[in-house]
Amino acid sequence: MASEQQDTIEVPAIGRSRHMVDEILAEADIQVNGDRPWDIQVHREEALDEIVARHSMGLGETYMRGDWDVQALDQFVYKILEADLGRHAKTWRYAWRYLRSFLINLQSRRRAFEVGEHHYDLGNEFYTGMLDNRLTYSCGYWKDAQTLDEAQEAKLDLICRKLQLEPGMRLLDIGCGWGSLIGYAAQKYQVECVGVTISREQRAYVSERYANLPITVSLQDYRMLDEPFDRIASVGMFEHVGRKNHRAFMEVAKRCLKKDGTLLLHTIGKARPANTDPWIEKYIFPNGEIPAATQITKAAQDLLTLEDLHNFGPDYDKTLMAWHKNFEENWPRFADRYGRRFYRMWRYYLLFCAATFRVRRVQLWQWMLSKNRVGGVERIC
Numbered sequence: 001m002a003s004e005q006q007d008t009i010e011v012p013a014i015g016r017s018r019h020m021v022d023e024i025l026a027e028a029d030i031q032v033n034g035d036r037p038w039d040i041q042v043h044r045e046e047a048l049d050e051i052v053a054r055h056s057m058g059l060g061e062t063y064m065r066g067d068w069d070v071q072a073l074d075q076f077v078y079k080i081l082e083a084d085l086g087r088h089a090k091t092w093r094y095a096w097r098y099l100r101s102f103l104i105n106l107q108s109r110r111r112a113f114e115v116g117e118h119h120y121d122l123g124n125e126f127y128t129g130m131l132d133n134r135l136t137y138s139c140g141y142w143k144d145a146q147t148l149d150e151a152q153e154a155k156l157d158l159i160c161r162k163l164q165l166e167p168g169m170r171l172l173d174i175g176c177g178w179g180s181l182i183g184y185a186a187q188k189y190q191v192e193c194v195g196v197t198i199s200r201e202q203r204a205y206v207s208e209r210y211a212n213l214p215i216t217v218s219l220q221d222y223r224m225l226d227e228p229f230d231r232i233a234s235v236g237m238f239e240h241v242g243r244k245n246h247r248a249f250m251e252v253a254k255r256c257l258k259k260d261g262t263l264l265l266h267t268i269g270k271a272r273p274a275n276t277d278p279w280i281e282k283y284i285f286p287n288g289e290i291p292a293a294t295q296i297t298k299a300a301q302d303l304l305t306l307e308d309l310h311n312f313g314p315d316y317d318k319t320l321m322a323w324h325k326n327f328e329e330n331w332p333r334f335a336d337r338y339g340r341r342f343y344r345m346w347r348y349y350l351l352f353c354a355a356t357f358r359v360r361r362v363q364l365w366q367w368m369l370s371k372n373r374v375g376g377v378e379r380i381c
Helices: 002-026 046-065 073-082 091-103 114-120 124-128 148-162 180-189 200-209 243-256 278-283 293-300 314-333 335-358
Strands: 170-174 192-197 215-219 229-235 257-269 305-311 363-370
Touching: 002 046, 046 278, 046 335, 073 335, 124 200, 148 180, 148 257, 148 314, 148 363, 170 180, 170 243, 180 192, 180 200, 180 215, 192 200, 200 215, 229 243, 243 257, 243 293, 257 293, 278 335, 293 305, 293 363, 314 335
Parallel strands: 170 192, 170 229, 192 215, 229 257
Antiparallel strands: 257 363, 305 363
16 A cells, blocks of 8 residues: 555656656757657656756756756757747746846855856867967957857957057956957957956966967956056956856956057857846856846946947857867866766756857847047048
8 A cells, every 4th residue: 555655656757757847848849758869868757857847957957867868959948949948947937047147146246256167177178179279268250250270260350440559559358268358369460468357277378388488367356447448358257256246347447448449348148138148157157147238338337438239149159059069079188077967967058058149138238338439430440
């Protein structure tokens, strides 16, 4: 009797989850254990309970454990987002996360180095296997490009032309990464460059690779900057600033720009303020927060003048798929060091993000802002 009673409790519970998942995924034309590239193959039925209960977090964590697979993971996620299956989630579950971003400064000076240690310090060799030959870890510009290297060089040159760089100018790169922009600007436009980063691995790489160029890189929080520059760029860093610090970032830019200086802000963006996906925040970018357009304009109000806004969000889909291709091809070099769980986590991250740009849930913006500019800036794109 006890055994029969236990069966009547457990089996229907799994059955209810399976039935619910079947119904919800059908709205996105996805089948459980179907034979199409975007159909999910479930290896452990209990994983469905976790997905139903924990939504995005459950989906990501069960994938990391190997509880399910899908041949075309990017297409699977794209279909989920396109069908807006997130509306089935109980939004009250994430109310604390939304409230937390208002109550707590998740990107305070004390927390500033967390993402560098967690994400960017994985090892320069690892990123060399995934990125282009300049190690540019931001969206490429694919307008006339055929390869990842071409797209990234086109993006770097686009930035330099928008900033109207001239020999002898001083360029500040806030969040300089592995130095792709400052290296390119110093080589091609003969400018003196200063970069700031929160990653020790990145600083070491830049110092070695560009030792013969007029480039200085500091390991510091951007809020400590206080020296004059002709131009400022920030490429793929503003997503780590957070809503409580947007205004402080713009104040730093105004403080450091010379009278007729300009700022180019290259950032992922959303149509309206929203939480970061909980799985992405936990496993990929701690304390990250994608800004909304209204938040950026409010932060710059009465400090800097918006001169131009350029959106090429679809190019990030192509960039992420190119990174994924490189990652898969080079993974055998890193498999013993990072392990299978990391492989599945990183694969999920790249293909999940590619799908979000493909469905246009998020965008890629380049903002041009000026300080005391008379007559605006030249539009180049």
